[in-house]
Amino acid sequence: MGPRTRPTRSLPIALLIAVSMGSVGTPAQAHGAADELDEVDDQIAALTNDLAVAERTHTDLAGALIETDTRMSELRAQLDSATHEVEAAETELETLRLQLDVLQRSVDQLLTEIVRTSAEVASTVDRLEVEAVELYMAAAGGESLIPLLVPSAEQGAVAVAYLADSAVESESLVRNLEALKAQEQRDLDELATRRAEMEQTTAAANQRRDELADRREGLATIAEQVEAERNRQQALLAQVDSDIELFESELAGLEREQARLKELLADEQEQGGSRPGRLSWPVQGRISSVYGYRTHPVTGARKLHSGLDIAAPSGTPLVAAAGGRIVLADWFGGYGLTVIIDHGGGVATLYAHQSRLAVSAGDTVGSGDLVGYVGSTGLSTGPHVHFEVRTQGTAEDPLPWLRG
Template identity: 30%
Template sequence: MQKQWAMSLILTAVFLGSSVMPLRAGELGDTIQQQQDLKQEQSQIQGKLNQLTFSEDKLKAQIQDLSKQITTAQTTLSLTQASYNKAQTDVMNSQRDLDERIKELEARREVLKKRVRGIYEEGQLSYLEILFQSTDLGDFISRLEYFSKLVGNDQQILAEIKTQKDQVEQKTKELQARRDQASQLQTQAAKAKADLDGKNQQYQAALAQNKKAQDDLSEQNARLAADSNAIAEKIRKLTAASAGKVLGTISTYPLPGYYEISDPYGWRIHPITQQKSMHTGTDIPAPGGTAILAAGSGVVIMAGLYGAYGNAVIIDHGGGYTSLYGHQSRIGVSVGDKVKAGEVIGYVGSTGWSTGDHLHFEVRVNGNPTDPLQFFH
């Protein structure tokens, strides 16, 4: 009976062990897939944010250029307004001068008409009056000559006034033409400024809409980041179960022969987003297609497209240690594969958020990033 009971206990333990481990592995895989999906969504959102940022910069540049044009248009409008005002004043002054010349001409004409009419009406009597009023023949001739000169002087003054009137009239026409031209220029300048103001309003509205879209995406990205952190915590708990079963230590450099570091672990200005951010790994440049080696023995828990990392592989080394190999051109392993330190797991590329062929190499302890180069001193 004791043997049977012991055998039953062993079989139960084997049964439970065989059922729990796949469940844990399946749950870990599903959780990693969820994180992968979130990373992909975050990558897409970040791409949209980058496009919006580019559009924002472009709109700001256009608005700045429009502001300069509006300032120039306002100056032009002010100048044309001043030019029109002066032309209008000149026209009014010239018109007033013309009216005075016309009045003066009419007055002189009226005086001459009266004088000529008197001569015609009185006929020889006028001459007789001049004769009788004269003291002698010389006085008569002098009076007659004076009378003739008086009439001739009136005619000369009349001609001069008419000439002045014609000149002022011509000047008035020229000033009116200049005023009309100034008015036309003023209208054009006002329309140009109105058009620029309209464009500026459109750009400002587009900028406000762009900003709102950025805020919405940033909020969405923040929610995704929170979800991603929650999933990362879940992954840490799931991988913590193997803390007492260390599969291998991290001791093998992933790219032998390529020791130049283009971007070390730590805070930096991101080469694509231009934002200050934490660089959670180390970038090692190498020709595309160079073999990538596993930094230690372990189990592949992720192999595929991983958001900004592009084609990536994550290896669980046990004890809470994981290593990540990003931007691969081609992946050489699958999820669930057991690998040994120094085994080829993929090839250098430039997939995901990358500006050239290189390996992005990460090491995390209980999900927290750490400087990966410390393991190779």
């Protein structure tokens, strides 16, 4: 397809862009402020997230600490109760030991009495046997000690009668002593039974005391562990509180810096806007020619190709690479139907060879807004958009702007 031409404007493009944008103050400063603001915004977002995480952690730790305090109070109450139970068991055990000692003394005393009674029974039995022999010998006329002990037969008869009475008394005494011994043995058996029962009771009380003591020691161990966990939680909570304080301080500083940068950019906007940091692709297509020196496909002259050619079907929508103000929407010499957008900060973009325009000079557009349609007007060999990026009117390679 041959080139399509219309009467061209004589105003050079660099001068047109510079005049249309007017005074822009310090674009490098504005560009730096915009980048700084983006970085500060990112830092604020990250720090706000960190602060939110820290506050949630604080809430969780505070709740856990309350639960730990409650658990600690319960353990202390259980520990106090266990201590009282151990003390009560010790008192009961001491009482049982005293009772057992008293019972043992009673057993020992009764054993002594039984031994004494047994000895008395044995002595009485021995005496009774001697008296019985004497009586037998006296009655049988045999040898007897009585005639040797008394001077007359009359006195001997009296002695024999005495021996008979004594024997009767001794027999009665023996029976009484045997009965006493039997009663003492029964008492001893009863005491032994009571002592055995009390020993069992004492052993059970001792075992219960030991079990209570073990339980108290177990509770004390758990209480120590819970106390250690409580100390750990308090330390973590203190650290989180410190982090929150630091985050809030840093956030306040960043917000002040954010406000300063916004004010700076607002001032720059009044003077011509802030410089964009990155541009979007105006159309999706094949790059048919890059920025740099080349032989012009129409004129054949070797010269600087001041933009990027992106081939696309005729009528494909073209969009603004960034927000800004339309400073040209018209036929522009060899560029054909062209749109120029002032993005502020000394940066402008150009969209040439359009088939149809969708904006007018003075319009304000946002990034991605429709500005026209791909065509082949002006000095062109086929449908494409010639896309330029200019800073202070000087053309730059668009690819670095588009790629990052």
